[in-house]
Amino acid sequence: MARILALDFGLKRTGIAVTDDLQLIASGLTTVETRNLIEFLQAYFHKENVERVLVGEPRRMDDSASGIEANISEFLIFFESKFPQMPVERVDERFTSKMAFQSMIDSGQKKKKRRDKALIDEISATIILQTWLYK
Template sequence: MARILSIDYGEKRTGIAVTDELQIIASGLTTVNTKALISFLKEYTSKEKVELFLVGEPKQMDNTASESEKQIRPFILKLQNQFPNIPIVRVDERFTSKMAFQTMIDSGLKKQQRKNKALIDEISATLILQGYLYSK
């Protein structure tokens, strides 16, 4: 089997999480500068087999698209062009940032460590991936 890679796309930073090869465990991989995201994914997929990209879908409480969706759509087109053989699934990402922050508190991270936005993005990508795995 191959890995599933989850992307919590952001204007500046993007959190990335992956499964193990058996697609059982979701783990945070890293946070990358969004401008370098496609390059990072090319390098990663050249070393690891990825069968699916999950991309967070930000929605409002009334289920309409969030404002940040305008930045994600062009990224998804690039992703499709660069990786035509890897399907893309969108996953509702409502509340993942809040859940990521609560996870940091629950795990005992100090206040200074909880200010690390890159870590929040990585945890958010992991939560998106875990939610997908649970729903399978």
């Protein structure tokens, strides 16, 4: 089997999570600057077998699209032009940042570590991936 990659897309940073080859375990991979995301993905896809990419879909409580959705749609058009054979699925990412922050508290992370927005983005991507795996 191949890995599944999840992205928590942001204007500045994008959190990335990935499964193991058996698609059983979701783990945070890294956070990259969004301007370097395509370059990172090209290198990662070259060295790892990835079956599909999941991209968080931010929604408001009334189920309308979040303000960043236009940026994500633009990114997805560019992504599909670079990786036309790679399937992309959207996953509801409501509350993932809050859940990521809470998981940091629950795991005993110090206050200084909880301010690390890159780590929150990576954990959020992991939650997106877990949501998809266990649906």
